[in-house]
Amino acid sequence: MSRPTVAYQGLPGAFSHEACLAFLPAFWPIAKPSFAAVAAAVEAGEADLGILPIENSSAGPVEEAHRVLAQSPLATVSEHSLPIRLHLLSLPGARLEAIIRAISHPMALAQCAETLRSLKLATAAAANTAIAAEKLATGTDLQTAVLASSAAARTYGLAILRRDVHDRPDNATRFRVVGRPGDSA
Numbered sequence: 225m226s227r228p229t230v231a232y233q234g235l236p237g238a239f240s241h242e243a244c245l246a247f248l249p250a251f252w253p254i255a256k257p258s259f260a261a262v263a264a265a266v267e268a269g270e271a272d273l274g275i276l277p278i279e280n281s282s283a284g285p286v287e288e289a290h291r292v293l294a295q296s297p298l299a300t301v302s303e304h305s306l307p308i309r310l311h312l313l314s315l316p317g318a319r320l321e322a323i324i325r326a327i328s329h330p331m332a333l334a335q336c337a338e339t340l341r342s343l344k345l346a347t348a349a350a351a352n353t354a355i356a357a358e359k360l361a362t363g364t365d366l367q368t369a370v371l372a373s374s375a376a377a378r379t380y381g382l383a384i385l386r387r388d389v390h391d392r393p394d395n396a397t398r399f400r401v402v403g404r405p406g407d408s409a
């Protein structure tokens with residue numbers, strides 16, 4: 225039998241991808257560009273399950289995921305909390321003093337608000353932490369950093385300029401696993 229699948233938002237190195245590996249190790253993760261695309265893949269039977277971040281311990285509910293789930297017939301299978309460690313990543317060779325902006329998912333930016341203020345960095349939103357990391361890695365910008373995981377740093381060959389930049393040491397995000405109603409996946 226082929227391996228069952230789980231759709232997640234982002235790319236390898238995203239926290240949703242980390243959640244797939246931690247909580248659904250028997251499932252093959254399928255990357256999707258948006259929360260809506262995750263729900264659509266499960267509804268269409270392209271993926272057996274979907275996983276979405278629904279709430280962070282310091283930044284609160286993930287509004288877009290709640291909007292998508294409210295409009296979807298999918299059923300909750302389980303919920304899991306994942307510790308979230310955010311690092312400031314740059315191209316290798318960049319210096320912290322030269323960084324002027326940080327790019328990431330708005331939830332990740334909110335989890336690091338105090339650090340970003342103390343470093344006097346401007347911010348810009350991306351669709352996902354790993355999507356921001358992958359984009360930075362393909363360019364030559366030594367003034368921009370992204371907030372993402374150590375897995376994203378490894379996956380895209382980025383340097384960790386500053387480790388653990390989330391404001392609260394107990395930072396964690398709750399993920400919801402969803403499936404088609406009536407399925408016993």
Ligand SMILES: O=C(O)C(=O)C[C@]1(C(=O)O)C=C[C@@H](O)C=C1
Nearest residue numbers: 238239240277329331352353397
């Ligand atoms: O999965 C990712 O990496 C994301 O960009 C999304 C997201 C979120 O929506 O809350 C997931 C977990 C963290 O709380 C930060 C960002």
